[in-house]
Amino acid sequence: MHYKWKTGMWAFVMHRVTGLALTVYLIMHINVVSSLHDPGSFNKTMAFLGQPLFRVLELGLLAAVIYHGLNGVRVFLIDFCNRTKNHAAIFWILAATGSVIFIVGAYPLLHHAGIF
Amino acid sequence: MNTVFKIYRFDPESGRNPRYQYFEIDVTKGQTVLDALIEIKAHKDGSLVFRRSCRSGICGSCAMQINGLNKLACETQVEDLKSKTVTIDPLPGFKPIKDLAVDMEPFYDKLRAVLPYLINPDSPPTDKERIQSPEEFKMIELATSCILCGGCTSSCPSFWADKAYLGPAALVKAYRYVFDTRDRGYSDRSGVVNNKHGLWRCHTIMNCNDACPKHIFPTEGISLLKRKVVEEKY
Numbered sequence: 001m002h003y004k005w006k007t008g009m010w011a012f013v014m015h016r017v018t019g020l021a022l023t024v025y026l027i028m029h030i031n032v033v034s035s036l037h038d039p040g041s042f043n044k045t046m047a048f049l050g051q052p053l054f055r056v057l058e059l060g061l062l063a064a065v066i067y068h069g070l071n072g073v074r075v076f077l078i079d080f081c082n083r084t085k086n087h088a089a090i091f092w093i094l095a096a097t098g099s100v101i102f103i104v105g106a107y108p109l110l111h112h113a114g115i116f
Numbered sequence: 117m118n119t120v121f122k123i124y125r126f127d128p129e130s131g132r133n134p135r136y137q138y139f140e141i142d143v144t145k146g147q148t149v150l151d152a153l154i155e156i157k158a159h160k161d162g163s164l165v166f167r168r169s170c171r172s173g174i175c176g177s178c179a180m181q182i183n184g185l186n187k188l189a190c191e192t193q194v195e196d197l198k199s200k201t202v203t204i205d206p207l208p209g210f211k212p213i214k215d216l217a218v219d220m221e222p223f224y225d226k227l228r229a230v231l232p233y234l235i236n237p238d239s240p241p242t243d244k245e246r247i248q249s250p251e252e253f254k255m256i257e258l259a260t261s262c263i264l265c266g267g268c269t270s271s272c273p274s275f276w277a278d279k280a281y282l283g284p285a286a287l288v289k290a291y292r293y294v295f296d297t298r299d300r301g302y303s304d305r306s307g308v309v310n311n312k313h314g315l316w317r318c319h320t321i322m323n324c325n326d327a328c329p330k331h332i333f334p335t336e337g338i339s340l341l342k343r344k345v346v347e348e349k350y
Contacts, residue, residue, distance in 0.1 A: 001208050001209070001276055002184065002205075002208070003181070003184060003185070003186075003208060003271060003273075003323065004183070004184035004185050006322070006323070006326060007322070008320065008321045008322025008323065008325075009273070009321055009322070009323060012273075012319055012320070012321045075320055078320050078335065078339060079320065079339045079342060079343075080339075080343065082336060082339065082340070084320075084322070084325065084333050084335045084336040084339060085325075085333060085336070087320070087322055087335075088322075
């Protein structure tokens, strides 16, 4: 099965992928947080999560949350506000909005990590 | 302008796997993909199988996948594709019967399931037709122009994944009658459309809107039906 991918298809697939990624993250997050019972294990875990790899993953998490949330708004506009005909324009407007939110959100993350 | 047509060939009786066959023809201005297929069948390979009837975008027989998108071959001019190689496949999601002809029977079954006719137990007036205002008709006007080509349903990834899914064409037909002010069949149709193989399988992927040769925007009708179902329930 092959079909030319257009905006709606990309939006749908990325929504599914970020949804799955956020579910996996939430399970891991709850698991880690629930294991922090004393200052020793807390400091150890925080030191482990302070590695550069997790900083990059945090940026990915931020991007996934922003995309999933904003595309949710797009789906709402399509289904509840009859915006089917404008779905591609809405996608690109929200993509621009999401990019700004990402930059604003990424700066303190990187600043905290000492990169900026 | 010389154009290569890369055409899906499949003959179940031959026992061979599907393959692409290439034909090169000199395309003239205004020539449609259907014209090209007819020329190939007449002069290059008479065994090529495809459906066509009206050649003017009314019958919906010649829906096929052209350069990766579902279109009517008769409404697609080769020049507009701006492509030196035109790839033609049968409608995806349906079982190929031979070359570009697919089995449309499951598509028609879905259509029958939504009761595609006026349901109104009240007898019509004897002196005039059932009255509908132009504003009321406007609500369903686009949906009434569906030619049942199958392009929308075949373009839908939800349909590829769930062959029991009604698909955009059947749901648009349901919309057309549910929102017809003369119809009283909502209770008969709601059970068909309000289930996991109905409305809720639409994930607003939007391929159907681009595929529709009549610019019906099936997703809009499906969204309005979703709201209607929720409003009726709560």
